[in-house]
Amino acid sequence: MLxxxxxxxxxxxxxxxxxxxxTFAANTLTAIIGPNGAGKxxxxxxxxxxxxxxxxxxxxxxxxxxxxxxxxxxQRGIGRAFQxxxxxxxxxxxxxxxxxxxxxxxxxxxxxxxxPRQGVRERAMEVAEMLGLQDSADVLSANLSxxxxxxxxxxxxxxLEPSLLLLDEPTAGMGPDERWKMIEKVQRLWRTQNLTLVxxxxxxxxxxxxxxxxxxxxxxxVLAEGTPDEIRANPAVIEAYLGTPDAEDxx
Amino acid sequence: MDLDAxxxxxxxxxxxxxxxxxxxxxGMLLFMVAAGLTLIFGxxxxxxxxxxxxxxxxxxxxxxxxxxxxxxxxxxxxGGLGMAIFGVIFERVLISRVxxxxxxxxxxxxxxxxxxxxxxxKIVWGPDFYAMGMPPAFQVPPLFIAGGVVPPFYIMxxxxxxxxxxxxxxxxxxxxxxxxxxxxAHNPNMVSAxxxxxxxxxxxxxxxxGMLAGLAGGLAAPVRSLTPGMGFSILIESFIVTVxxxxxxxxxxxxxxxxxxxxxxxGTIGFPLFTEGLMYIAMIIILVFKPSGLFGKEIV
Amino acid sequence: xxxxxxxxxxxILAIAVLAAVPHLIPGKAFQDFVIRCSSxxxxxxxxxxxxxxxxxxxxxxxxxxxxxxxxxxxxxxxxGISLPMAFIATLLIxxxxxxxxxxxxxxxxxxxxxxxxxAMQMLMHSIIISWVGLTGGDQGLQGGIPRRxxxxxxxxxxxxxxxxxxxxxxxxLLIMRHIVNTSFGTSLRMIRDNEARxxxxxxxxxxxxxxxxxxxxVFASVGGIVMSLFVSGAYPELINWPISGDAIxxxxxxxxxxxxxxxxxxxxxxxxxxVVTRQTEYYGLALGIIILAFALGLRxxxxxxxTERLGxxxxxxxx
Ligand SMILES: Nc1ncnc2c1ncn2[C@@H]1O[C@H](COP(=O)(O)OP(=O)(O)OP(=O)(O)O)[C@@H](O)[C@H]1O
Ligand SMILES: [Mg+2]
Numbered sequence: 001m002l003x004x005x006x007x008x009x010x011x012x013x014x015x016x017x018x019x020x021x022x023t024f025a026a027n028t029l030t031a032i033i034g035p036n037g038a039g040k041x042x043x044x045x046x047x048x049x050x051x052x053x054x055x056x057x058x059x060x061x062x063x064x065x066x067x068x069x070x071x072x073x074x075q076r077g078i079g080r081a082f083q084x085x086x087x088x089x090x091x092x093x094x095x096x097x098x099x100x101x102x103x104x105x106x107x108x109x110x111x112x113x114x115x116p117r118q119g120v121r122e123r124a125m126e127v128a129e130m131l132g133l134q135d136s137a138d139v140l141s142a143n144l145s146x147x148x149x150x151x152x153x154x155x156x157x158x159x160l161e162p163s164l165l166l167l168d169e170p171t172a173g174m175g176p177d178e179r180w181k182m183i184e185k186v187q188r189l190w191r192t193q194n195l196t197l198v199x200x201x202x203x204x205x206x207x208x209x210x211x212x213x214x215x216x217x218x219x220x221x222v223l224a225e226g227t228p229d230e231i232r233a234n235p236a237v238i239e240a241y242l243g244t245p246d247a248e249d250x251x
Numbered sequence: 252m253d254l255d256a257x258x259x260x261x262x263x264x265x266x267x268x269x270x271x272x273x274x275x276x277x278g279m280l281l282f283m284v285a286a287g288l289t290l291i292f293g294x295x296x297x298x299x300x301x302x303x304x305x306x307x308x309x310x311x312x313x314x315x316x317x318x319x320x321x322x323x324x325x326x327x328x329x330g331g332l333g334m335a336i337f338g339v340i341f342e343r344v345l346i347s348r349v350x351x352x353x354x355x356x357x358x359x360x361x362x363x364x365x366x367x368x369x370x371x372x373k374i375v376w377g378p379d380f381y382a383m384g385m386p387p388a389f390q391v392p393p394l395f396i397a398g399g400v401v402p403p404f405y406i407m408x409x410x411x412x413x414x415x416x417x418x419x420x421x422x423x424x425x426x427x428x429x430x431x432x433x434x435x436a437h438n439p440n441m442v443s444a445x446x447x448x449x450x451x452x453x454x455x456x457x458x459x460x461g462m463l464a465g466l467a468g469g470l471a472a473p474v475r476s477l478t479p480g481m482g483f484s485i486l487i488e489s490f491i492v493t494v495x496x497x498x499x500x501x502x503x504x505x506x507x508x509x510x511x512x513x514x515x516x517x518g519t520i521g522f523p524l525f526t527e528g529l530m531y532i533a534m535i536i537i538l539v540f541k542p543s544g545l546f547g548k549e550i551v
Numbered sequence: 552x553x554x555x556x557x558x559x560x561x562x563i564l565a566i567a568v569l570a571a572v573p574h575l576i577p578g579k580a581f582q583d584f585v586i587r588c589s590s591x592x593x594x595x596x597x598x599x600x601x602x603x604x605x606x607x608x609x610x611x612x613x614x615x616x617x618x619x620x621x622x623x624x625x626x627x628x629x630x631g632i633s634l635p636m637a638f639i640a641t642l643l644i645x646x647x648x649x650x651x652x653x654x655x656x657x658x659x660x661x662x663x664x665x666x667x668x669x670a671m672q673m674l675m676h677s678i679i680i681s682w683v684g685l686t687g688g689d690q691g692l693q694g695g696i697p698r699r700x701x702x703x704x705x706x707x708x709x710x711x712x713x714x715x716x717x718x719x720x721x722x723x724l725l726i727m728r729h730i731v732n733t734s735f736g737t738s739l740r741m742i743r744d745n746e747a748r749x750x751x752x753x754x755x756x757x758x759x760x761x762x763x764x765x766x767x768x769v770f771a772s773v774g775g776i777v778m779s780l781f782v783s784g785a786y787p788e789l790i791n792w793p794i795s796g797d798a799i800x801x802x803x804x805x806x807x808x809x810x811x812x813x814x815x816x817x818x819x820x821x822x823x824x825x826v827v828t829r830q831t832e833y834y835g836l837a838l839g840i841i842i843l844a845f846a847l848g849l850r851x852x853x854x855x856x857x858t859e860r861l862g863x864x865x866x867x868x869x870x
Pocket of ligand 1: 011014016034035036037038039040041042043083
């Protein structure tokens with residue numbers, strides 16, 4: 001589904017992504033872990049076209065998308081949500097989703113028809129329901145709770161009907177209960193929507209609880225990859241990552 | 252367009268010297284106004300559209316103080332001090348209410364102040380032109396350098412402006428408060444996190460910016476005619492300077508100000524009607540190739 | 552669909568009322584006021600497409616207003632084409648200019664965008680001032696606008712020009728209203744709210760920005776055409792920086808978040824202008840104090856303030 005080969009991105013002297021080679025198989029649920037500053041978000045930024053890599057290639061469904069722009073990458077079926085929830089604060093939840101759906105349907109440059117066009121409203125409600133946002137449909141998104149804002153961000157990505165969904169720390173800033181609720185929603189999405197899902201996560205219980213496979217990044221490099229059991233047994237990971245208690249876990 | 256005249260000037264040493272010095276004094280005045288503008292923007296992220304008014308008021312105050320005391324030095328100092336105080340009041344009473352607001356709201360507030368001050372000047376000093384004339388100490392025959400006429404006042408102005416610029420860089424580079432200001436320009440959150448009194452800091456920055464503009468007004472008074480509204484053209488030009496130099500960069504402002512001053516003085520010979528157009532073209536070209544100015548930080 | 556017809560009905564009603572008013576209030580002052588209002592309101596509303604809807608704060612939108620007056624007046628004076636043809640040609644000239652200017656400007660962000668647009672306007676101003684042979688330099692383009700009779704209606708007649716201005720204003724507002732209500736209009740709001748998110752939803756941001764830049768330039772030039780007919784020519788003041796200042800003033804005072812905010816702001820501005828200049832020679836002082844009272848008292852435009860007071864949510868708004 002997604003093959004990344006020798007991908008490198010430097011900021012000044014720092015190689016945020018350093019010679020990364022990874023593959024993600026179709027319909028898998030993969031977690032990416034790694035300490036703060038390991039280059040996880042940068043990795044997503046490279047895949048989604050937010051940043052251009054210095055070298056290396058990204059092949060999606062057999063096509064080289066390394067040099068494509070963001071919009072073109074979205075069209076190929078890659079959706080993403082952000083570490084800090086990203087949405088349109090002056091719009092309600094429903095308007096946010098309708099806007100995303102209109103964009104997905106190629107109506108964003110449409111100067112003739114009124115917004116939203118036929119079917120967009122209904123589809124927006126469907127997407128809202130997938131994440132349990134239907135009751136907040138008319139709430140101004142700026143006024144949503146933090147957790148619902150994260151859900152809205154994911155819902156915007158889902159509105160694109162992606163085949164690959166990248167979620168950057170879907171549980172960031174949440175309490176333990178809320179985290180599990182969120183991750184259950186993510187897991188359900190993955191099961192029902194026929195998605196390849198990659199998520200970044202700091203909470204080890206969650207990672208080992210739901211991911212079918214795990215990739216560990218450290219200082220921009222791939223430290224390890226495998227099933228949860230393999231990762232748990234990997235000495236390098238234990239030393240570099242699990243061995244030292246990660247501050248993020250206590251937040 | 253008169254390229255022959257321009258060529259004639261560049262090849263004659265007397266014209267070259269005369270135009271260069273007059274370009275330099277324009278540049279120095281611009282630099283002093285623009286330095287305050289760029290400092291305020293760097294630290295507060297506020298575009299002070301009323302900065303030209305500071306310059307105008309500084310000139311008028313210097314004029315009156317000179318008339319009253321007979322001392323030009325006191326006049327200039329009065330202009331600088333008056334505008335430092337004015338800057339603080341302006342910041343506290345008006346600008347502090349629109350921190351973080353849209354730039355257009357800031358623009359509107361400053362515009363109101365410009366309108367009010369222009370009329371106040373008309374009320375206090377009258378609507379007519381004033382010419383301060385050379386202070387007695389400078390009523391001496393001009394120097395002739397390589398055949399070009401250079402009034403001693405010009406030399407004094409250039410030296411004083413450079414000295415003020417140097418003092419400013421020393422202040423920013425060496426003192427504790429300067430370091431705080433630079434840190435604030437770099438990362439505003441960090442400064443409040445360090446427990447530094449930002450209210451005081453912001454007032455101080457406006458005081459310094461106001462003082463620079465006021466001093467520039469005082470220095471300009473003998474060589475410019477004083478009119479209500481004289482702040483506007485210098486405002487536009489100092490914006491060009493800050494944008495070309497990179498907003499927030501004082502060194503950039505100096506270079507851009509000198510370049511602009513020279514464009515103006517040589518432009519009036521080669522392109523009498525299009526001198527301003529040249530400055531805008533310079534600005535557009537710089538921004539096309541360097542979207543954040545020559546020495547500005549990239550905005551991502 | 553119903554909303555469009557409602558808007559059109561309101562527009563027709565407005566024209567009907569305006570057509571009747573001069574029969575009730577004699578004198579030219581009111582008609583003059585409406586003509587100037589029409590011109591400035593079209594201009595200010597077009598600027599608000601950029602500022603309020605897309606979050607692009609242009610300081611130099613007067614470029615297109617002024618270019619509208621000059622191109623229209625020149626086309627009428629120097630060529631033999633009819634008034635409607637000159638109207639259309641003016642829009643084309645502005646559209647082409649806006650593509651070129653916009654391609655340079657929209658790459659820049661925030662305050663740099665604001666200043667480079669201003670520089671573009673002032674550059675055009677300098678060109679017009681220095682190209683005396685074509686534009687009359689700082690004297691302006693005198694000599695009037697010939698061939699003002701269109702389909703038997705003489706636009707040289709004050710009342711006819713007044714009706715023409717009202718009709719153009721209403722049509723212009725209806726089209727702009729429609730634009731902001733389309734999916735494209737939603738794209739504008741998305742870019743204003745969160746440009747990065749919009750781009751990750753597949754919107755090609757620069758295309759949307761350039762398109763709205765060109766559209767707003769075209770509507771600004773319509774305002775310029777009305778002004779050119781009103782003043783019978785074109786003058787450097789109509790492309791100088793204060794003209795952009797007036798439009799910014801109008802949209803901020805009226806409300807960037809409401810579609811009719813700029814129109815209301817224009818009326819406030821012109822009323823202030825007319826009333827205050829009659830009362831005092833210290834126009835700036837009075838206007839400045841009123842601006843401060845508005846800006847610091849309401850902290851938003853009048854219509855936005857009213858909308859929020861009524862419990863609504865302004866459609867636009869700058870976040
Ligand atoms: N736009 C940028 N410019 C400069 N440096 C950057 C940029 N983005 C990231 N970096 C640097 O690259 C490194 C990796 O950052 P990245 O955000 O990818 O880490 P991360 O693994 O997502 O961390 P976290 O767990 O804190 O989210 C860091 O050192 C960071 O400072
Ligand atoms: Mg991250």
